[in-house]
Amino acid sequence: MLDFSSPAIVPGNEQVPVIQSYFFNEFVAKPQQTSETKKINNKEIAKQVKQKTAVAMTVTKQVSQPPSAKSSSHGEQIDALLALLHDAIQQHQHYPESALEMERQGRVTVSFTLFTDGLIRDLRIVKSSGTASLDSAALAAVNAAVPFTKINKYLENSREFTLDVVFELA
Amino acid sequence: MMGIIQPKKIIAFGLIQNKKTRQTPLTRLLLIFICAFISINALALTKPTVIPEVTSHSKSTLGKKQEARVQTTHITRKEIAESPVVNLSELLRQEQSIVRITNNSTNTSQPVLSIRGFGDNAVANTLILVDGFPLTNPSLLPPNFNSIALSDIERVDILQGSEGSLWGGQAVGGVVNIITRHPEKQIIELTAGLGSFNKNYFSAFVGNKFHHGVFFKLYGFTDQTNHYRQHNRQTDNNIAAQAGMDYARGTIYLNVQTYHDSFQFPGPLTQAQFEANPRQGTNFKNVYYLDTHVYQLFNKHEINEHWILETRLSHHDIHGDGFTFFPFDSHEWMNSVRPRFIGSVRNNKIIFGYDGFNSRYHLINTKTEVSASAQQNNLYAQTIVPIFSQLDLTLGGRLAWQYNRALQISKQYVINTDRALVTEQGLSFHPNQEWQFFLRRDGNFRFPKATEAVWTPARTNVLQPQTGVSYEAGTIWTTARQTAQLSVYQLQLHNEIAFDPTQTPSQPFGSYQNFDHTRRVGVTVTESYHVTPKLLLDTQLNYVDARFASGPYSGNMIPAVPAVNGNVGLSYEFMPRWKTRLDTLYTGSRYASEDEANVGKKQPGYWLNSVAIQYMLKPVNVSFEVINVFNQRYSTYNLYNPVSKTVNYNPGAGRSYLLTAKLNLD
Numbered sequence: 019m020l021d022f023s024s025p026a027i028v029p030g031n032e033q034v035p036v037i038q039s040y041f042f043n044e045f046v047a048k049p050q051q052t053s054e055t056k057k058i059n060n061k062e063i064a065k066q067v068k069q070k071t072a073v074a075m076t077v078t079k080q081v082s083q084p085p086s087a088k089s090s091s092h093g094e095q096i097d098a099l100l101a102l103l104h105d106a107i108q109q110h111q112h113y114p115e116s117a118l119e120m121e122r123q124g125r126v127t128v129s130f131t132l133f134t135d136g137l138i139r140d141l142r143i144v145k146s147s148g149t150a151s152l153d154s155a156a157l158a159a160v161n162a163a164v165p166f167t168k169i170n171k172y173l174e175n176s177r178e179f180t181l182d183v184v185f186e187l188a
Numbered sequence: 189m190m191g192i193i194q195p196k197k198i199i200a201f202g203l204i205q206n207k208k209t210r211q212t213p214l215t216r217l218l219l220i221f222i223c224a225f226i227s228i229n230a231l232a233l234t235k236p237t238v239i240p241e242v243t244s245h246s247k248s249t250l251g252k253k254q255e256a257r258v259q260t261t262h263i264t265r266k267e268i269a270e271s272p273v274v275n276l277s278e279l280l281r282q283e284q285s286i287v288r289i290t291n292n293s294t295n296t297s298q299p300v301l302s303i304r305g306f307g308d309n310a311v312a313n314t315l316i317l318v319d320g321f322p323l324t325n326p327s328l329l330p331p332n333f334n335s336i337a338l339s340d341i342e343r344v345d346i347l348q349g350s351e352g353s354l355w356g357g358q359a360v361g362g363v364v365n366i367i368t369r370h371p372e373k374q375i376i377e378l379t380a381g382l383g384s385f386n387k388n389y390f391s392a393f394v395g396n397k398f399h400h401g402v403f404f405k406l407y408g409f410t411d412q413t414n415h416y417r418q419h420n421r422q423t424d425n426n427i428a429a430q431a432g433m434d435y436a437r438g439t440i441y442l443n444v445q446t447y448h449d450s451f452q453f454p455g456p457l458t459q460a461q462f463e464a465n466p467r468q469g470t471n472f473k474n475v476y477y478l479d480t481h482v483y484q485l486f487n488k489h490e491i492n493e494h495w496i497l498e499t500r501l502s503h504h505d506i507h508g509d510g511f512t513f514f515p516f517d518s519h520e521w522m523n524s525v526r527p528r529f530i531g532s533v534r535n536n537k538i539i540f541g542y543d544g545f546n547s548r549y550h551l552i553n554t555k556t557e558v559s560a561s562a563q564q565n566n567l568y569a570q571t572i573v574p575i576f577s578q579l580d581l582t583l584g585g586r587l588a589w590q591y592n593r594a595l596q597i598s599k600q601y602v603i604n605t606d607r608a609l610v611t612e613q614g615l616s617f618h619p620n621q622e623w624q625f626f627l628r629r630d631g632n633f634r635f636p637k638a639t640e641a642v643w644t645p646a647r648t649n650v651l652q653p654q655t656g657v658s659y660e661a662g663t664i665w666t667t668a669r670q671t672a673q674l675s676v677y678q679l680q681l682h683n684e685i686a687f688d689p690t691q692t693p694s695q696p697f698g699s700y701q702n703f704d705h706t707r708r709v710g711v712t713v714t715e716s717y718h719v720t721p722k723l724l725l726d727t728q729l730n731y732v733d734a735r736f737a738s739g740p741y742s743g744n745m746i747p748a749v750p751a752v753n754g755n756v757g758l759s760y761e762f763m764p765r766w767k768t769r770l771d772t773l774y775t776g777s778r779y780a781s782e783d784e785a786n787v788g789k790k791q792p793g794y795w796l797n798s799v800a801i802q803y804m805l806k807p808v809n810v811s812f813e814v815i816n817v818f819n820q821r822y823s824t825y826n827l828y829n830p831v832s833k834t835v836n837y838n839p840g841a842g843r844s845y846l847l848t849a850k851l852n853l854d
Contacts, residue, residue, distance in 0.1 A: 104240045111244045115532045116490040118249050120438065129236055148401065150436040151493050159242065178236035184243045 099172035103132075103163075103179065110162035113185055114151040122149040123187045126156035129180040134173050136165035144180060156183035250530055250537040253572045254354065255345070257582050257616040257626050259662050259675040259712065261286055263344040265369075272769070272800040272811035272848055274381040274389045275334045275411065276341070276366070282757060282771060286712065286728060287314075287346055287364060290748065290825065298330040298451070303348055303362030304658075304679055305708040305732035307748025308781040309686045312637055313360040315351070319368055321484050321502050324358060326520045326547035326562070328639040329506065332480070333366070335426055335447050337407045339377040339393035342369045348712065349677060350658035352632035353584035353612035356543055356566050360632040360656060361679070370439075371395035371403045376853035379409075383846035387413040401434035403441075416841035418469035419454040428482075438489035438496070445482040450475065453512070456827060456836030466821055466839035476510040495531035498541075500524065516553035520638065522546070540569035543588075549638035558597055560638035564590040570612065578619050584612035588633065592650070594641040606653040608633035624664040632656045632681075640685055640700040645692075652702050656681035670717040679708040680737070689782040689830050698782070704739030706746060708732050722761040729754040736784070744786040747828070750776035750793065767802045775822075780835045783828035788835050794822035796840075809850040819843040 117123075124147030130138040141160055146153050160181070248256075261283060273279050277299040280287050288302040290310055302310035311330050316323040323331040344366050351359035369375065374396045381389035389412075395405030408427040415422060425448045432441025455471030482504040489497050505521035528541025543566035550559040570584030590606045610631025618624045636651040644651055662675030684706045689698035710732035717725045730753050734746040745751075755773040762768060776793040779786050797820075800813035824840040 100237070100239050104242060107239070108242045111242050113244050113246045114493045116493055116496045118246050119251075119496050119530045120488055120490060121249070123246075125241075146436075148434065148436065149490075151490055153436075154493065155244070159244075179239050180236045181239040182241035184241050185246070186243060187246045188248075 095172055099169060102169060102172075103166060103181075106163040106166055107159050107181065107183075111159040111183060112155060114155045117149055117151045117155070117185065118187070120149070121187060122147075122152060123185050124149055124152050126153050126183045126185075127180060128156050128160055128183065129178060130160060131176055131178045132166065132169070132173065133176045134170045136167055136169055138164050138166075140178075147185065152183075152185050155185070159183060250532075250539060250572065253537055253580060253582075253616075254570075255347070256580070256618065256624060257572075257614045257628055258351070258660070259348045259626075259664070259673055261346040261348070261673075261714065263346075265342050268338055268341055268343075269850070269852065270767070270802070270804065270809065271338075272802060272813045272846065273338070274379060274391075274846070274848055275338060276336060276344075277334055279338065279344075281773070282726075282755070283346060283728065286348060286714070286730065287362075288730075288750075288753060288775075298332065299334075300330045301333075301364060302749075303346070303364075304360075304677065305710060305734040305746065305749045306361050307686075307746055307778075309684070310361070312358060312634055312640075312685070315355055315357075315359040315363045317355070317363060317365045319366070319484075319486065320498070320526075321486075321500055322358075322524070323366075324522075325506065326522050326549045326560070326638045327518075327551075328637050329478075329508075329520070332424070332447070332449060332478075333364075334411070334424060335445070335480070336366055336368070337391050337393060337409050337426070337428070339379060339391060340368045340405065340407055340428070342367045348675065349628075349660045350630040350632035350656070350679065352610040353568060353586045353630055354539075354570050356568065356586060356588060357564070357608075357634045360634060360654075360658075360681070369395065369405065371397045371405050373397060373854070375405070376851075378851040379848065381846055381848040383413075384844035385414045385416060385841070387844075387846065389848075397434075402432075403434065404429070404431045406430075416839065416844070417454045417467050419452045419472045420469065421452045422450065424449045432486075438487060440487045441485075443482070443484040443486070445480075447480050449478045449480070456838055459835065459837065462821075462823065462837040462839060466837070466842070474510070474512050476508060476512065479507045481505055491529075491531075494533070495529055498528050498530060500526040502526075512553075514553040514555055516551065518549075518551040520547070520549040522548075535574055537572040538569070539571075540567075542567055547638070549642075551642075556597060558595055558642040560592065560594040560641045562590050562592050562635070562638070562641075564588065564635065578617060580616045582612060582614040582616070582628065584630075586610050586631075588635075590635045590653075592636075592641060594638075594650075596642045596644060598644075598646045600646075600649070602649050604650045606635045608635070608653050608655055610655070622665060622667055624666075625662070627661045629657060629659050632658060634685070636685055636700070643700050645695055645699045645701065648699075648701070651685055651700060652683040654681060654683050654685045654702070656684075670715065672716075673712070673714045675712050677708075677710055677712075679710075681706045681708075686784075687782055688784065689828065691831060703736060703741070703784075705737035706735065707737040708734040708746075710734075724757075724759040726757045726759075727755070741784045741786075744784060745779055747779040747783045747786070748781040748826070750778040752776035752793075765803055765805050767804065769800045769802070771798045772796070773798075780826035780828040782830075783835075785830075788828045788833065791823065791826050791835070794820055796820055796822070807852045807854075809848075809852065811848045813846045813848070815844045815846065816840075816842055 126143060126147045127145035129144050130141040132138050141157060143153050263279065271279055277289055280289060289299045290302050300311045301314045303314050306313045311328055316331055316333055318336060323333060325331055347363040349362055351363045355363050377393040379391045391407060391409030393407040397403040406429045411424040413422055414420060428445035430441050430443045432439060453471060453474035454469030457470060461468060485501040487499045491497055502524045508518040510516060523546045525544040528539060530539045532538060545564040548561045566586055566588040568586035573581045575581050588608045593603050595601050610633055612630040614626065614628030616626040633653055633655045635653050640651055656679060658677060658679045660675060660677040665672045682705055683702040685700060685702055687698060688701040691698055712730045714728045719725055732751060734749040736742050736744050753775045755771060758770045760768050773796045774793060777790050779790055780788050797817045798813060798815045799817055800811055802811040819842045822840045823837040825838040827836040829836060
């Protein structure tokens with residue numbers, strides 16, 4: 019949920035970057051964090067994720083001002099968080115044997131609320147693939163990744179996330 | 189973030205206004221607007237954060253692993269859609285070296301597929317499946333694979349080599365698995381074909397899938413031709429419907445099909461008649477009418493994450509009547525129940541199941557009455573074990589037994605039980621994406637078919653089951669530009685069932701017998717090469733040395749099997765939307781059917797050439813094809829007559845033309 023007490027929305031932080039995903043930085047990343055505190059490996063992952071996936075972010079509004087160095091680092095941090103979550107779940111995904119043999123493929127949208135301790139609640143299917151085993155596998159992949167480690171540096175408050183898990187037959 | 193920051197500023201502004209001034213209607217309106225704006229923004233902000241999507245690509249399925257252990261040829265949906273032909277036998281002509289199209293004495297107008305060197309008995313040694321349902325008849329009546337509309341075919345998989353352990357009886361030379369389309373969206377396809385010899389073909393195919401996974405498909409076609417010869421008219425009228433549902437844990441559908449076929453048989457020609465006028469008929473009475481009804485129920489259900497259950501129930505019956513030297517009436521039907529479990533245990537792919545068949549055959553004419561019934565049971569299992577990531581071991585086995593009752597041509601009534609046990613062992617090695625090697629041994633078997641069971645010599649009560657072993661090795665090399673396959677094999681059969689034309693007082697027309705041993709040793713090479721992105725060359729060459737290995741005909745060549753056949757195809761997109769295709773097919777020399785003694789004249793080989801030109805502007809595909817361009821005179825089927833010691837000829841078609849138009853609104 020939106021936390022208006024968060025420093026992220028204190029007036030003055032409106033120097034937001036052009037890149038859409040930086041939006042999330044305003045709500046989940048600590049404004050006092052600087053680029054020096056970032057982990058280099060997370061930065062690299064974030065770059066890879068940006069390159070690999072054209073993620074449909076929820077905000078399309080762009081701001082004309084150029085991004086400041088500070089807010090840019092926030093944006094990279096949120097991308098690093100998303101990359102961290104993505105990679106953790108990716109590592110635990112698997113294609114169910116039964117779906118393979120039934121030649122089923124599809125896209126499952128799941129959502130969950132993530133807490134700062136890395137645990138989650140309210141994991142659920144937002145949009146089913148139409149195949150029970152694929153839906154179950156998507157939930158299992160998220161569950162298996164819990165607890166998400168090293169996220170407290172990026173997440174100050176609990177937050178809801180959604181994720182598409184795509185199953186493709188080779 | 190302007191959307192985040194601004195609301196607070198505006199709220200603050202609104203509060204100040206409330207404290208210091210009285211609200212006017214305009215102010216109220218402004219506040220309502222502000223509140224609405226804030227709410228919308230707040231709502232937007234509560235949208236969950238989106239994590240980049242996680243993608244899961246499938247590992248190899250059991251089906252893909254099964255294909256990797258044998259030489260497999262695919263005809264894809266794209267190839268089918270772009271083909272100038274209108275039915276399956278014409279489509280398979282392009283794969284003639286692998287699946288040779290021949291005929292047999294039961295019906296010289298109906299094409300029969302032969303894989304791995306079979307002649308007159310090819311119909312009983314090649315298994316044809318449609319979505320896993322066997323397209324076989326209790327008698328030797330060739331299955332009508334032209335009953336499947338091309339519009340309904342997703343792909344054709346041709347598995348060369350014995351598949352007795354996995355697929356059971358008749359999978360001796362190989363298996364042709366026809367996979368039909370599963371509607372995922374609206375499909376509409378109309379086809380019309382007009383050609384020589386009054387050929388006309390019209391078909392309509394529609395299919396769709398709705399919400400909640402409900403789907404249907406429906407097609408009908410009529411195919412009529414006078415063929416090349418006098419008194420050789422053939423008509424096929426077919427209608428089929430399928431309705432089903434994809435649900436969360438599986439798929440279920442019901443398939444209903446009915447078709448009516450009629451054939452006129454012009455009779456064989458003597459050599460003199462063949463040379464004088466191959467189009468003439470010698471019989472103007474023989475005619476065959478067939479009414480076929482097919483009912484199939486399929487269910488694929490996910491038991492858990494590791495196992496699924498596939499169940500196939502089917503019934504088909506064929507009623508035939510007409511005149512073949514005498515008026516006759518025949519009826520045959522078959523029921524089948526085929527559940528199987530597919531799954532994995534610790535990365536080992538496993539399949540096991542039961543096949544049950546119940547069939548009956550009855551024929552009556554003015555001279556005789558015969559009947560046969562059979563109940564067949566099969567238990568089978570196969571596992572594919574990854575020894576390491578690039579090497580798979582395949583082990584399988586099948587136990588089959590069949591109860592037979594037959595009223596034979598000799599008026600004997602016999603009851604017996606046949607049994608067969610076959611096993612499979614194989615290795616498939618795929619060191620990288622380009623190369624694949626396989627080495628395997630598989631058993632095969634087939635029980636006597638009803639026609640064979642009733643048409644046995646008087647001194648022989650029953651025929652023995654045909655059993656055999658196939659040893660195969662091969663390699664497949666796939667790159668972006670080409671696919672090359674090489675396989676060598678040895679197929680040994682015991683008690684091969686075939687027709688022996690030797691005439692005796694008690695068997696004046698010959699009889700079906702068990703031959704001692706036969707052996708087929710062969711090599712198959714195929715290459716599909718994209719010379720340029722617009723020029724495709726595909727070639728196939730098959731050599732087989734098919735001989736009797738023991739008994740009175742030991743060392744003789746098995747009749748009706750050419751040692752060499754091959755084909756070369758060239759497809760070229762010479763300008764946008766225009767494509768041309770050239771095909772050359774060679775069928776080598778061979779002895780006439782039923783010339784087991786190899787005493788008759790060997791029939792010469794022949795070349796057939798065809799050329800097609802196509803215009804493709806989606807959704808329309810128009811093609812014009814000339815078949816047998818040089819009007820080659822040849823015989824598709826020759827029959828040796830041991831009494832007159834002469835060979836009969838059933839000529840193939842001379843030069844013919846086919847104009848096809850396809851409208852595809854997928």
